[in-house]
Structures are given as C-alpha cells and as structure tokens.
Amino acid sequence: MYRIQAPDFNIDLTLSCGQVFRWDKKEQWTGVVNGAVIRATQEGSELIIESTLDKKSIQDYFRLEDDLEKIYSEIGRDELITSLIRKYRGLRLIRQDPWECLASYICSSNNTIRNIKNSIRLMCECFGNRIENGYYSFPTPEALSQAELCDMASCRLGFRAPNVRSAAAMIADGEFDLYGIKDLSYEEGREELVKIRGVGNKIADCVLLFAFGKLESFPVDTHIEQIMERYYSENLKDVKKSKKRDAIADSARRYFGKYCGYAQEYLYLEDQEK
DNA sequence: CTCCAGGCTTACG
DNA sequence: CGTAAGCATGGA
Numbered sequence: 440m441y442r443i444q445a446p447d448f449n450i451d452l453t454l455s456c457g458q459v460f461r462w463d464k465k466e467q468w469t470g471v472v473n474g475a476v477i478r479a480t481q482e483g484s485e486l487i488i489e490s491t492l493d494k495k496s497i498q499d500y501f502r503l504e505d506d507l508e509k510i511y512s513e514i515g516r517d518e519l520i521t522s523l524i525r526k527y528r529g530l531r532l533i534r535q536d537p538w539e540c541l542a543s544y545i546c547s548s549n550n551t552i553r554n555i556k557n558s559i560r561l562m563c564e565c566f567g568n569r570i571e572n573g574y575y576s577f578p579t580p581e582a583l584s585q586a587e588l589c590d591m592a593s594c595r596l597g598f599r600a601p602n603v604r605s606a607a608a609m610i611a612d613g614e615f616d617l618y619g620i621k622d623l624s625y626e627e628g629r630e631e632l633v634k635i636r637g638v639g640n641k642i643a644d645c646v647l648l649f650a651f652g653k654l655e656s657f658p659v660d661t662h663i664e665q666i667m668e669r670y671y672s673e674n675l676k677d678v679k680k681s682k683k684r685d686a687i688a689d690s691a692r693r694y695f696g697k698y699c700g701y702a703q704e705y706l707y708l709e710d711q712e713k
Numbered sequence: 714c715t716c717c718a719g720g721c722t723t724a725c726g
Numbered sequence: 727c728g729t730a731a732g733c734a735t736g737g738a
Contacts, residue, residue, distance in 0.1 A: 457719065548720040554736060555719080597734030602721090639721050660719040681728050684720090707719075716738085724731080 443486040443494055447507045449529030450481040456708045458649055459533055460543050460556045461563070461577075472500055473536055474568070474576040502531050502652075510654075514695045514702040519670055523705040532704060533649060537617050538610065539577040540650035541635075544642045545602050554595070561594040562603075583607035602637025609635060625653040640685060654700040657691045659684040662710040663703060667691065 454462045454470070462470035467480040477497070478489040488497055498504065507529075515521045542562075547555050559577075566578035566586055578586075584607040591600040609615040615635065620628045625647055632643035644658035659667070667687045668675065674694055678686040695702040 544719075547718090549718060549733075549735095550720085551718040551736075553718090558735095595735065598721095598732090599734080637721065641720060645719070658719070661717085662719065679728075711719095718735100718737095720733100722731105722733090725729090726727100 440487065440489050441494060443488060443497055443503070444484065445481070445486045445501070445503055446484045447529055448481070448484070448486070448501065448503060448531060449527070450479060450486065450501075452527050452530040452708065453501065453533065456530060456704060457552055457711060458704065459535065460552070460559050469574075471563075471570065471574055471576060472496075474570065476570055476574050500534055502534055505531060507531070510698045510701050513698045516695060520695070520702055520705065523709050527705055527708055530704060530708065532652075532654070532701060534652055535650045536577070537620070537646065537650040538580055541606065541617065541632075541638070541642075541646050542577070542583070542603055544645045544649075545606060545635075545637045546596060546599050547645075548599055548602075548637065548642065550599075558594050558596050558599075562591075562596075565590065565594060580607040580610040584611040599637060602635075606635050606637065620647075621651050625655050628653065640688070644688065648700040648703075654698045655692060657688045657695075657699045657703045659687045659691075660707075662707055663687070666706050666710045 450468060454468055462468055467478050469476065469478050472492065473496070475490055475492045477492060480487045486497070490497070511524050515524060543555065543559055546558050563575040563577055566582045567575035569575055583604055586604060588600055588604065591604065596603060610617050620631055623631065628647050628651060629640065629643045632638050632646055633640065641658050641660055644656045647653040648656035648658060664684060664687060671694070674690040675687060691702070692699050
C-alpha cells in the first residue's frame with residue numbers, strides 16, 4: 440500500500456464516465472490494469488493504492504501529469520463547457536492499454552455500456568488468466584485469435600465476435616502493428632486503425648484518445664451527436680447526413696482546439712446523466 | 714410490441 | 727457519389 444499525490448483529480452468521475460469498462464466501486468475502486476489488480480481510494484488530493492504496479496504506472500494510467508488548468512483554459516470557449524468544467528472538475532482521461540482499448544471499443548458498436556461491460560467481463564473470465572479470486576487479465580490477442588466462435592458466443596458479443604477475433608489475429612500474426620501507432624500522428628493513426636474490420640472513425644478515435652493520448656481526437660457517438668446538434672448547431676450548417684459525424688468531429692476540433700478530446704468527455708458525461 | 718444502445722459494412726439508386 | 731437496411735443482444 441502506498442500513497443500518490445493527485446491534485447485536481449476526481450477518481451469517481453474518471454472511472455464512472457464510461458471511458459473504461461472494467462472498474463467497480465465497492466468499498467474502494469477495484470480494477471485490473473496490465474494484468475495486475477489495483478485497489479484505489481481517494482482521500483482529498485491523495486490516492487491510496489494497493490497494487491503490485493508501481494507508482495509511476497499508476498500516475499501514467501490516470502494521466503496525472505496532464506495540466507488540467509491549461510487544458511480547461513484552452514477548451515473553455517463558452518458558457519456550457521465552462522459550466523461542465525466547474526461541475527466535473529478533476530475528471531481525467533485515462534491511458535489504457537491499446538489492445539484492451541481496441542477490443543473493448545470493437546465491442547461497443549451499437550451496444551449499451553451495460554452490455555459492453557458484461558461481454559468484456561465474460562471474455563476475461565473465458566479467455567484471460569486468473570490473477571486472484573474473481574479477477575482476470577484481459578485476454579491477449581493470441582488467446583482470442585485462437586478462440587472458437589462457438590466459445591465466444593457465450594460472451595454475448597453478437598455480430599461483433601468475428602470482428603474481435605479477426606482483430607486479435609491481425610495483431611497476433613504481426614500483420615498489424617498496433618503498438619507502433621504511438622509514433623504516428625493522429626491522422627496517420629486513424630488511417631491505420633480503420634483498416635481493421637469493425638473499426639470505423641468513431642472507434643478509431645476512441646483508441647487514439649483513450650490509449651494513445653491523441654488529445655485532438657473527438658469521438659462522435661450518438662450521445663455526442665445529439666448534444667452537439669442541440670448546443671452547437673450554428674457550427675454545423677450544410678452538413679450532409681452521410682458524413683455528419685465526421686463534420687461534427689472536425690468542427691469540434693476547430694472550435695475546442697488541440698485538447699478537444701477532454702471537451703468531448705465532459706460533454707459526454709453531461710449527456711450520460713440525463 | 715417498438716425503439717435504442719459510446720457503429721460499421723454492404724447493397725442499392 | 728449519398729443513403730438505408732441489417733447486424734445480435736438486452737433493457738426501457
């Protein structure tokens with residue numbers, strides 16, 4: 440057990456806003472990151488951590504190095520977003536493992552957070568390694584690439600199961616260099632990710648934002664589309680229906696600037712509460 | 714019963 | 727080119 444200074448951090452908002460799928464809060468927050476169990480409690484501006492992971496890994500995972508004041512002043516372009524910043528101060532993006540993030544968001548396609556969480560839990564129990572009682576590692580690309588579709592059916596993935604398995608196979612076989620995306624630009628990374636079956640612009644944007652820290656990424660799902668149309672429709676004149684979500688993302692990038700990924704998460708959380 | 718969920722792919726004009 | 731159906735599953 441050890442302590443970490445975490446000023447300007449709200450662990451409840453960070454872990455419950457829908458960006459990660461494998462954390463639960465009982466007496467304390469408990470999750471599995473990079474094959475290790477983490478138990479975390481926040482006391483004021485301190486985190487109390489029980490884990491085999493070291494302090495540096497935790498700081499990295501919760502992006503405690505991000506200068507939130509600077510980010511807030513960049514994205515705080517109007518009354519709505521500044522009110523959300525006041526309301527949800529301390530919500531941070533998380534730096535997820537790229538493979539877990541990619542596989543998880545392939546599961547998110549036309550799905551609910553409740554079902555996504557359930558499917559991911561079943562996948563970990565079925566194809567991951569047991570760490571301690573009740574906690575499993577996220578299955579490796581190798582493990583999932585060798586899974587039978589009939590076994591994956593028990594994970595309730597529906598039509599997404601073949602997409603998860605083929606992505607796993609591309610990475611396990613070395614056909615796709617997922618971890619090399621960290622050295623690419625946002626645009627180049629997106630070009631690569633959408634080559635994967637079941638990955639379009641939105642899921643690619645989630646992986647670029649949540650795993651590779653491309654803060655200029657602005658994933659547009661059904662919630663963000665609605666909230667952007669409601670509050671920022673003046674930025675969206677003459678948008679064609681077929682590429683509406685791309686146009687919303689582009690306009691948000693211009694409007695909120697290079698940290699628009701943070702703006703997206705605050706807008707998303709606001710819509711979640713309704 | 715219908716509609717929708719942190720969408721994507723394919724088929725049709 | 728642009729649009730729309732279809733896709734498994736579960737909850738409202």
